[in-house]
Structure formats: C-alpha cells, structure tokens
Amino acid sequence: MFIDELIDKIKEKNNPTVVGLDPRIEYVPSVIRACAFHEHGENIKGAAEAIWIFNRRIIDSVHDVVPAVKPQLAYYEMYGVEGLRVFDRTVKYAKEKGLLVIADGKRNDIGSTAEAYSTAFLGKTQVDGGVFEEAFGADALTVNPYLGCDGISPFIEDCKKYEKGIFILVKTSNKSSGQLQDIVAQDGRSIYEIVAGHVAEWGQGVMGKYGYSSVGAVVGATYPEQAKILRGIMKNSYILVPGYGAQGGTAGDIANSFNKDGLGAIVNASRSIMCAYKSDIWKDRYGEDRFDEACRAEAIRMREDINSAI
C-alpha cells in the first residue's frame, strides 16, 4: 500500500523529503532551451520539450537520494496538451527510476466528478468492454476537503482498491491561509482543526503496517505552531509539508510535523531544488550547465538539514 511503500523508501534512503517538479521555462538552462526551440519551434511545443529534458535530468540526479517527487499539475497545464504530455512522461519516468509520484493537483468536486478525478490520477479508466487502463497512474494525489465527505470518499475508495494515497489540505502554507482555515467554527475549534479530525477518521480504513494511514494531510512549514496542534490530532496521518526553502520555512519549523519515531512527515521543496544552480550556496560551484548536479547537492543538503532537526 502507498503509505508502507513511502515509509520503506524514506527508511531506505534515510530521507523524509520530496523534490517538487514545478518547472517554468525560465528555470531551464539556455542551452537546453535553445536546442528544444531549434528542433520544435519557439512555441509551446518547444517549451514543453525543454521542460521534459529539464525534468528528466533532475530525476536522473536525485532518484537515488529522495523517495518521491511531487509534480504540481498547474506547471504542466499552463503548457496545455503539450504540458500534460510532459506531466505524463515525467510520472512514468520517475516511476521507472523507482520514485513514488505525488501528483499535486488539489482536486475535488461533487461526488460523481470527484470519482472522475480519482480515476484520472489514482484509479483506472474503463476504455472499452470492461478493459481498464491507468490514465496518469500517480501514486498519490493532493485533495481539497472543501466539498465534504462525499467528495472525499471516491479518493479513499481508490486508495483501498489500487493501494494509492491522498494528502488532504488541512493548513496550507500561504500567507492568507488563515482567512478561512483559522476561523473558529465549532466548540472553540478552528476549521483546520475540524478538517484534521476528519482526516484522522477518514484514514482509519487505510492503515498500513507502520501504523500510518494512506490518507494524509498537507500542513505548511510556515505554520509550526499549528503543526504542533495538528500532529496531536492526526496521530496516524502522514503530513506532506510544503513551504521549506523558497517560502521561508526552515528545518526548525518542520520538526513539529514529525512524530517521536522520526516518521510522520515528508517535506517538499520545489524551487530551492530546481533552481539550486542560481542560489548563493551553489551558483559558484555549478553553473547553468551543471544544474542537475546542483539539484542533487541541494537535495542532499536538505536531507541533512531536515534529519538534523527531527
């Protein structure tokens, strides 16, 4: 099941972090861009090709360091159909390299449409006469809880049926997340605490061998105090922690998302890894041409940083 596989890989690599693949054409080194534009034209197709090569080289450089990657759908959808093709190739390539893939799509809708979203990312699509085929075939998906439990159930059913995982938004890392999530709504509890209670309950039917559920939560690194409360409410839920690095979250900030067993959370970094070759730490050692080596160096630095804090 997803959560056991994730924990096995975290243990094997001694690394509770995930590399976010949120590519923008301006992150791609100029030589790769020029080559792709020359071959495919200076258009969306050329940009998509350049991004694919960028992603592939990042995956090649970090696949033995991290347990998983987290491509964010928006960065592929912005290149239309060509971008979605790159998303698909990226998912397949990462899996070939032994990585788990967490698709960050924050999907949901009314039950029937949630079911279609779940089929697209976690389940199998019925093609013809009972033949089923994986569409995107991610290992896990981020999910929005705003529609309530009938929007969540289809994803949980697919977690059970296909051994997949979901991470439900509980307390997001952005500045205005408190505008709705912090509203005190019931018995002195905030909305994020109430959602966390549901996440804990929804996860009960999908528990793995380590005592964690394949139904996890998203809690931003930028809210360490809230993370402490949430860790207490969702004792068996794995927490996906975005906001480390580019958004200012530090290793100290993420410590509250972990349990005493050193498990319970996986920390994401996207821009700080993808653009490591431009950072003050690595730019003098690795130029544009060696951007992939800079990604690897930053992924290793992040692993050490996080491990030293938990």
Ligand SMILES: O=c1ccn([C@@H]2O[C@H](COP(=O)(O)O)[C@@H](O)[C@H]2O)c(=O)[nH]1
């Ligand atoms: O609360 C949330 C939920 C998701 N994200 C996503 O994580 C990455 C963060 O990227 P960085 O470059 O490391 O800041 C991105 O895909 C977000 O959409 C989040 O940041 N906060």
